Amino acid sequence: MMNCAQYRRAVLADPRDANPELRLHRDGCRECLEYMERLLRFEGRLQRALRVSIPAAGAASVVPLRTSGLRRASPSRRGWLAMAASVLILVAAAGSLWLAQPHSSLAADVVAHMAGEPQAWARTDIPVPTPDLAQALADARVQLDPKVGMVSYARSCLFRTHHVPHLVVQTEMGPVTVMVLAHESVPKPERFDEQGYHGVILPVAGHGSLAVLARGQGPDPDMLKQIAARVQDALVWTGS
């Protein structure tokens, strides 16, 4: 059985360590529970302290400028028939690319964003500190009813030039990511399955949309839809 010194050494090295032995000790030791609560408050401050405001990227691209545009065939040198053929080839090529790629769309951008925060997907029983959750939600002028479940991750992320809440809710089927996209409207629910992530983007009347996604062996599509509806129901909009 772990003693208090061992417990405190472990949580000072990693306050989010989900080792069941730590939980067992914490549940049976009031002093260590208080110690942990204080440490988590400090941890919340530390997390906010590290997230300094940084200057936005300049107008210059981070990658080399695109090469010159597609060359136009001269009608005088090529007949109308050749030109029509070129147009057909271009349409076919663009079509095949469109089908082969995640649609250049909101879903693709949401999935690309996931690549940046793999740590968010950890299964854990430690909720994110309440001030951190409130701060992450503030940008979208929204609150979250606790009935949605335990939120283990909350950040305000830069997405398509806006700061949006990025949350992870621990559900009975594993962690599910929620992005509150108040600036992105979609006409109807859009399901996607890209790069190991599956999810749905739901329209939210008057408040953009909501992306809810899981990865790998997460909830099946029907279950995810139910979770998405639960999340949508738990959102309380505080501003227009």
Added chain:
Amino acid sequence: MNDQVGGNLKRERFHALCQSLRPDLLRFAFWLSRDLALAEDVVQEAMLRAWKAQDSLLDAAAAKPWLLTIIRREFARTFERKRLVTVDIDELVAREEPTLAAAQGDDLAELRAALFKLPEEYREPLVLQVLMGYSTAEIAAELNLSNAAVLTRLFRGRNQLRALCGEDTRMDPEE
């Protein structure tokens, strides 16, 4: 023609990826160097290197650690070139005051100044864990240390930081 359309798409996707990762990578670089201008230069240079080497990135989900490793190497190169002199922490804090300043009502400036004072061997693993969300094993792999060494550094780092911030450490364990 297909190649060109594909190339532009590839470029746009890489650009979008970099844009989404840039804020945290720049923060990481800032805490590593304690110099925002240097951090911006290094991140920009690292992204150009990443663009040239993007074929070696097989899994998009690994983009963040991949870019972070490139940034750390870029720093190592910079430090080799510059042969940086001993730094005065108070001067560094004063120079970076606009970045370290907290929003009104948020008591973070003191904590940020304390982070500047933390030795690099403790600061870096702490930033990797708290800001970048790295696990102990991932930090160990990135810094080429054992898991036990990483845990020791994290323990000492947090201890020192809490003491610098005047936190109540009476209930802290001995090392």
